[in-house]
Amino acid sequence: MNQTFTIKQKTKQIFVLLIPILITQLGMFSMVFFNTIMSGKYNSSDLAGVAIGSSIWSPIFTGISSILLAVSPIAAQRFGEKKSHEVTSIVKHGVYLSVFITILLIILGFFVLDPILDSMNLTARVQDTAFDYLVGLSFGILPLFIFNVLRSFIYALGKTRVIMIIMIISLPLNFLLNYVLIFGNWGFPELGGAGAGYATAITDWAFMAMTIFIVKKQEPFSSYPIFENMKEFSWEKCKEILKIGVPMGLSTFFETSMFAVVTILLSKFNVTTIAAYQSALNIVSFLYMIPISISMVQTVLVGFEVGAKRYKDAKQYSWLGVYLAILIAILTGLLVVAFRYQVAGFYSNETAVINLTANFLIFALFFQIADAIQATAQAALRGYKDVNIAFIMTLIAYWLICLPVGYLLANFTSLGARGYWIGLTVGLLAAGVALSLRLIYIQKRKFVGAAIKEVV
Known part of the structure; x- marks a missing residue:
């Protein structure tokens, strides 16, 4: 670098x-x-x-x-x-x-x-x-x-x-x-x-x-x-890694397990719905490799600039990563929506599954954008070693917003399984907004304080 x-x-x-x-x-x-x-x-x-x-x-x-x-x-x-x-x-x-x-x-x-x-x-x-x-x-x-x-x-x-x-x-x-x-x-x-x-x-x-x-x-x-x-x-060195790593690990675990819970909740629907959801989720997971890769780059570059006390550069890298992830999510999402029937056809030969998967992929466009924001904002915060508040924010977004909203929409409205996609999108967007606000706060504090502190 x-x-x-x-x-x-x-x-x-x-x-x-x-x-x-x-x-x-x-x-x-x-x-x-x-x-x-x-x-x-x-x-x-x-x-x-x-x-x-x-x-x-x-x-x-x-x-x-x-x-x-x-x-x-x-x-x-x-x-x-x-x-x-x-x-x-x-x-x-x-x-x-x-x-x-x-x-x-x-x-x-x-x-x-x-x-x-x-x-x-x-x-x-x-x-x-x-x-x-x-x-x-x-x-x-x-x-x-x-x-x-x-x-x-x-x-x-x-x-x-x-x-x-x-x-x-x-x-x-x-x-x-x-x-x-x-x-x-x-x-x-x-x-x-x-x-x-x-x-x-x-x-x-x-x-x-x-x-x-x-x-x-x-x-x-x-x-x-x-x-x-x-x-x-030295236990102190191990504790330093764990102090940053445990909140990062728990945040990732709760995000991953949230999708597992949604899969379980969807088991009440018919086989066509389950197959379509899994197909759409597989496509979204594949595309998620882009923002997760950007987030890894962000963490390294922001951490490098913060270590060198170049806070303006760290801020620029933070937001460049967020904007780049959003732009790519929009472009790939639009492509998937435009060719949703062809993409769905890779996963099934059944017309009903293809049609429902294609329908889910429309919701997945907005899901991708929300996911890109939260992934990159969180990664920038990790570069500043600010992980504890970020973990609490994501925990609330994943388990107190995503799942309840998705469950209510899926079971008490005519949306059915589509409700879970909306719930996931709303929760991830809430996480993205909260993490972005936290990032702004941390960056202002870094400039004002002109010192690096670990947030506890």
């Missing part, structure tokens, strides 16, 4: 960092896609088992990953302050936390996984596949978390292409492992849907191995001796 002086230079720097991150996010999305599609080709029960397993793992993974991604804004600020030793220490303690969290998660899973699956009233085949899939995934938890810490470090230095290259190399490996482990090809055991879990775990180890090699051998990363003197340990 370099210091910039004009809006044009800042916009260019955003895109230089953004494109590799976006490709990386799409690659991660593709891995889940491979798991689902290839399990479905094997057996419909295995597809259901993998889907159930993914729905359990996804909120946990995104929540914990967000805790560890706190390394990014902290390291970016230290980098801006030119405190190399502090950057090294933060990343090293992020690795320690990965180990601790992995141990706790595996112990917790040992006791609660069976009761959770038993409570879902699944068929024996689906339940067994979900269990085996999650067991397979568990072998990759540690390398995945360490990879996310190192990814945050690499992003904090502005070298986003490195992770993109690792992802591009790993995708064919993941596809190949799915092919041999799900179907039992080339002499490998035929594991069905569970094979997708083991394939993902092996890929996670490959992610970590390549990333560690680059961090140790390639400049500028090798100048930060992260894996030397691993006996150096």
Whole structure:
């Protein structure tokens, strides 16, 4: 990353960092896609088992990953302050936390996984596949978390292409492992849907191995001796990461689980409605990779400028990210609406499902815009390390506005399932407005106080 002086230079720097991150996010999305599609080709029960397993793992993974991604804004600020030793220490303690969290998660899973699956009233085949899939995934938890810490470090230095290259190399490996482990090809055991879990775990180890090699051998990363003197340990450093990361993780967890709850609430509707909702949500989730990628860039750039005490630049990066996300959301949303029937046709051959999916996608246009605002405003706040108030705002928006409004509109008006889309949009818009106001307040306080403080 370099210091910039004009809006044009800042916009260019955003895109230089953004494109590799976006490709990386799409690659991660593709891995889940491979798991689902290839399990479905094997057996419909295995597809259901993998889907159930993914729905359990996804909120946990995104929540914990967000805790560890706190390394990014902290390291970016230290980098801006030119405190190399502090950057090294933060990343090293992020690795320690990965180990601790992995141990706790595996112990917790040992006791609660069976009761959770038993409570879902699944068929024996689906339940067994979900269990085996999650067991397979568990072998990759540690390398995945360490990879996310190192990814945050690499992003904090502005070298986003490195992770993109690792992802591009790993995708064919993941596809190949799915092919041999799900179907039992080339002499490998035929594991069905569970094979997708083991394939993902092996890929996670490959992610970590390549990333560690680059961090140790390639400049500028090798100048930060992260894996030397691993006996150096401080609870204070861990607490610094957790202080920022826990609110980030909880906010992400509650957002992800909110969609899971909506899916459950929709189960009262007919199969056509459920299929159409899932199809539309999949399309929206794919497009969400754009604002989430912009938000990662924002957190790094804002943190870097705040660390260097260039508050005007931090403010400009904050709002450039918000405006860019809104603009792209409008453009992609209009394209989806214009070709909604064709897009819906990728997910189903049934006319009723296609028509209803196309109808949902009209609501999804406004949903995307609201989501883009809240994601990027929140990311800018993370760059300032302001996370606690933001977490409360999002919690209220997701659980006290999104769900109640959606439930009331879906069950007490003629809107039906469309009501949930409106509820989600209203709640996300409320979060976006509240977070934007908080961002304005923080930026004014930074200018007036001329000091960096952590908000408690």
